[in-house]
Amino acid sequence: MRRIISERQEELPPSMLGKLLSVSHAPGMVSLGPGEPDFTPQPHILAAAKRALTEKQTRYTSPQGTPELRDAVVRKLLKENKIRTTADNVLITNGATEGILLTLMATIDPGEGVLLPDPSFLAYKPAVEVLSGTPLMVRLRETDGFQLTWEDLERAILPEKTNVLILNTPGNPTGVVFSKKVLEEIADFAVEYDLLIVADEVYEKFVYANQKHISIGSLNGMQNRVVTINSFSKTYGMPGFRVGYLTGPEKFINSMTKLHIFSSICAGSVSQAAALAALRGPQKAIPRIVRDYDKRRKEMVRRVNTMPGLRCREPGGAFYVFVNCSKIAKHSYPFAQNLLTKAKVAVVPGIEFGRGGEGFIRLSYATAPQLIRKGLDRMEDFLMRRRT
Ligand SMILES: Cc1ncc(COP(=O)(O)O)c(C=O)c1O
Structure with a gap:
């Protein structure tokens, strides 16, 4: 054959x-x-999923996600992440994993480079490779507390061929939380080399001791340069629902929505109902x-x-x-x-x-x-x- x-x-x-x-x-x-x-x-999340079934919410939703869920995401991002966005610039995805793939599909052409922390979440590199992009690995060193440094970014970048830098804080597998100083340095680096930052923040709530999670998309001047990706999987213990979201500059969201229609049409209707209950319900x-x-x-x-x-x-x-x-x-x-x-x-x-x-x-x-x-x-x- x-x-x-x-x-x-x-x-x-x-x-x-x-x-x-x-x-x-x-x-x-x-x-x-x-x-x-x-x-x-939490029980109210499961109850919302059951209610969605009882009410036969079994049709496709709007490809970008239900308006109620996108509105709830907009409010959450402003309150908790200091990211100002609109429901038009939010896309509900099948988990952060789809969000990462859609972002890369929308931004890289064959041969183009994507800066990736090394070590990092095991889906990033294959996602770049499956799109025939070039993964550019940026070492995270134990001796630097696994924080990204300008020098290591500069060592890895192919300036003429690189569009995107993937950032993950708090990080898998190292558990690193990038400090404000490091994030500001990365933001400067992205401006200097004209890069889009893809910020994977799925562990945002899991921070300990005196650590604080900061969204790079909230830093001054970064609104047009950052796609922030998040998920309900970790925070609300619902990975099997496969639901997440992203926000970023309008032109990227439009192009990702187009790709999302061809890849999955929309996130699951029942999962979106559960996600809405998660955001609207008690957070204690x-x-x-x-x-x-x-x-x-x-x-x-x-x-x-x-x-x-x-x-x-x-x-x-x-x-x-x-x-x-x-x-x-x-x-x-x-x-x-x-x-x-x-x-x-x-x-x-x-x-x-x-x-x-x-x-x-x-x-x-x-x-x-x-x-x-x-x-x-x-x-x-x-x-x-x-x-x-
Ligand atoms: C850094 C990181 N991003 C994304 C994901 C996947 O999240 P989701 O379940 O929303 O696809 C994981 C799962 O382990 C992860 O560690």
Whole structure:
């Protein structure tokens, strides 16, 4: 048979994460791998979804999203993110993942460069590659606290060929929260090189200690240069609803809406009803969950730093601890595989997030405290046995 699978698809790297996750739910396994929260949506969110079904809200919505939800997003962005926008400049998407893909589809042509933090969320690079763009990896260094620096951006950029810089704060997998100073420097860099910034802020609520999330789209003069992407998946514990949103300059939103019509027409009607209830309803569960996650974060950091050969910084955000294992394992994949088969703990090898993640493993604390403890106990036992 002649070749039917596209070369573009064949060139995508196989996901090691997929392989690991497929065995991580086997009986007896403890998974410290999840990239989704372990809490379920608040009852009023589920009730809104049920109501939407009872009322047979089963038709396509407006491709940009229901007017009510877009209005609620506009109010939220102004109140919480200090981003001024209008309902015409908001697009409701099938999660942030679709938002990222649509933004790249609307902005890059084959061969054009996209600056990506390295390590970063594992969908960015394949999204650039599937569009025949050129990923330009910008190292995030542990020694800089995983903050982006002008020098590293300058080292990575191909000035004549680069349109877009993807930014993720709070960050997956490092847990970094970019400081105002760093964001201002990145904003200056974007102006200097005439770049569009794609700000993925899905972990915005998960910030700890004295950290503060700042939206780069709220900085002076950035309104025409930033597409802000967000999601209901993490904040409201509803990743399976597949609903998110983005806002940005009108010309980009128009072009993304056109692409969105061809890719999925609209986000799910029931999911949009649930998302509306999430934004309109009480928000008091969020700080409670964040306090709870903060306790888990502290315990995980403390425990990891007592284990032989491992060390980690205290992450300021998201729900991951990015653990340096380079002293005992230069390559994170075989190390993660060993933890899986010999200690029965699933973690994500840092290499999944880019070459800059090699020598690290990602542990998630978005799982029940007793499972976190069990997983950490098993890791500790495994490392102690290795030593003797
Ligand atoms: C940084 C980042 N962006 C986006 C997503 C995906 O979000 P969504 O469920 O809204 O597609 C994830 C999921 O892990 C993520 O870590």
